Amino acid sequence: MNWKAYKRPEGVAEALTLLEKAAGRGRVIAGGTDLILQLRQRERAADLLVDITGIDTMKGIGEADGWITIGAAVTHAEAADSSLLRRVARALAEGCGQVGAPQIRNTATLMGNVISAQPAADGAVPLAALEAEIRVVSTAGERWVPMDEAYLDVGRSAIDASREVATEIRFRKPADGEKTRFFRLSKRKALSLPVLNGAVSILPDPSAQRIRRARIALGPVAARPFRARRAEACLETAAISPELIDEAARIAAEEANPRTSLLRGGAPYRKAMVELFLTRTIRAMLAMERG
Amino acid sequence: MAGEVKIKLRFNGVWREVETRPDRILLDLLREELGLTGTKKGCEAGECGACTVLMNGRAILSCLTPALKADGAEILTIEGLAEEGNLHPLQQAFLEKGAVQCGYCTPGMVLAAKALLDANPTPSVEEVKRAISGNLCRCTGYTKIIQAVRLAAEALRGDQRRKDEPAEAVKQAKTAVYP
Numbered sequence: 001m002n003w004k005a006y007k008r009p010e011g012v013a014e015a016l017t018l019l020e021k022a023a024g025r026g027r028v029i030a031g032g033t034d035l036i037l038q039l040r041q042r043e044r045a046a047d048l049l050v051d052i053t054g055i056d057t058m059k060g061i062g063e064a065d066g067w068i069t070i071g072a073a074v075t076h077a078e079a080a081d082s083s084l085l086r087r088v089a090r091a092l093a094e095g096c097g098q099v100g101a102p103q104i105r106n107t108a109t110l111m112g113n114v115i116s117a118q119p120a121a122d123g124a125v126p127l128a129a130l131e132a133e134i135r136v137v138s139t140a141g142e143r144w145v146p147m148d149e150a151y152l153d154v155g156r157s158a159i160d161a162s163r164e165v166a167t168e169i170r171f172r173k174p175a176d177g178e179k180t181r182f183f184r185l186s187k188r189k190a191l192s193l194p195v196l197n198g199a200v201s202i203l204p205d206p207s208a209q210r211i212r213r214a215r216i217a218l219g220p221v222a223a224r225p226f227r228a229r230r231a232e233a234c235l236e237t238a239a240i241s242p243e244l245i246d247e248a249a250r251i252a253a254e255e256a257n258p259r260t261s262l263l264r265g266g267a268p269y270r271k272a273m274v275e276l277f278l279t280r281t282i283r284a285m286l287a288m289e290r291g
Numbered sequence: 292m293a294g295e296v297k298i299k300l301r302f303n304g305v306w307r308e309v310e311t312r313p314d315r316i317l318l319d320l321l322r323e324e325l326g327l328t329g330t331k332k333g334c335e336a337g338e339c340g341a342c343t344v345l346m347n348g349r350a351i352l353s354c355l356t357p358a359l360k361a362d363g364a365e366i367l368t369i370e371g372l373a374e375e376g377n378l379h380p381l382q383q384a385f386l387e388k389g390a391v392q393c394g395y396c397t398p399g400m401v402l403a404a405k406a407l408l409d410a411n412p413t414p415s416v417e418e419v420k421r422a423i424s425g426n427l428c429r430c431t432g433y434t435k436i437i438q439a440v441r442l443a444a445e446a447l448r449g450d451q452r453r454k455d456e457p458a459e460a461v462k463q464a465k466t467a468v469y470p
Contacts, residue, residue, distance in 0.1 A: 004313060006313045032355060032356065051359075102350055190424030191424070
């Protein structure tokens with residue numbers, strides 16, 4: 001293929017030094033299931049690959065001070081099987097369990113799912129609903145990049161993997177009673193990109209009559225995981241009722257801007273599916289399956 | 292081109308030191324440098340599962356794995372399944388059920404199934420389907436493949452029972468009265 005060196009540093013500082021020496025010709029690799037393909041197809045080039053999956057501080061999923069943290073080396077299989085994530089952020093565990101196929105999930109990392117910057121990413125869409133942020137370290141220091149700012153365009157991340165190392169993902173631990181769910185429409189159950197996917201997070205009021213906080217992320221209906229903010233606001237404005245849910249789902253379909261695609265179906269169809277799947281998902285979350 | 296680098300891997304139970312190019316892909320290392328051609332090259336794009344091997348016990352795609360990523364790892368390929376000339380229960384079950392048509396997907400299927408059975412000795416049909424969902428069979432022989440995996444699970448459970456209670460089994464065999 002085309003890289004001249006492959007390094008497996010033991011720490012972040014060492015990784016940054018390697019990247020700095022490569023002066024833009026190096027690139028971070030984690031699972032590599034996207035990157036190796038891109039290098040093979042000459043969509044990208046790199047002289048040096050810096051494999052961060054052996055760095056101990058980037059392994060594991062944890063909880064501290066009200067945050068849930070996921071290291072950059074955590075694979076989709078680990079996230080999908082994590083009892084902590086299944087308990088506090090079910091949508092994320094579900095989404096990670098839908099990526100690719102078992103072999104891909106055993107290798108590909110959730111962080112890579114974000115950095116590959118595909119709007120349909122089954123791991124990244126729930127992270128958008130959870131309002132996650134990414135810790136990015138470079139020789140210039142560190143910064144936290146919110147999911148909303150992590151995407152420049154389709155396939156283009158705001159994180160520069162030739163100079164920066166993304167070390168962890170974090171999000172506020174969902175409150176007691178807060179529910180999250182993931183949904184997905186695809187032609188096959190495995191090895192198939194979604195026609196539509198989405199994650200919903202809902203925190204009902206203690207009275208259970210109203211929704212205190214709603215978050216809806218959808219893909220691929222825009223150039224990045226898309227937050228249906230008007231639909232979220234709609235859900236937060238009135239007492240819970242089947243009509244309110246219908247209205248929010250209708251607004252989300254209006255906000256979403258899917259393209260007509262030979263692979264994924266026509267825009268009107270996909271908008272209709274946004275409405276249908278959101279209605280079903282939110283009703284199920286509020287235990288209002290009938291209606 | 293950059294010089295060769297030395298890596299050490301445990302292939303099918305045996306540690307081996309290999310010198311290879313830094314941009315070698317594990318699949319090519321297996322097939323071209325080690326002569327382990329049981330692992331198949333299918334799509335080379337991570338979509339068919341023909342190149343599946345077990346790395347540290349987990350099913351992975353060797354076509355998307357840099358060989359240097361596997362430095363220090365334990366790799367199991369289809370060549371490592373049979374022991375002393377005896378087929379592994381999975382191989383035996385594929386044979387018995389006729390779960391092999393053209394055979395190209397078979398090594399990957401068997402290894403994906405091995406990863407499943409190592410973690411779950413009593414998989415349901417749905418669990419088998421999920422475990423082999425990353426492996427395409429262009430002959431579409433899935434039904435028999437699923438049957439074979441479940442048959443192998445049964446056989447392996449039998450083996451395990453025999454291992455757990457050897458004395459009892461031997462005693463029974465010795466005292467059994469056959470008509």
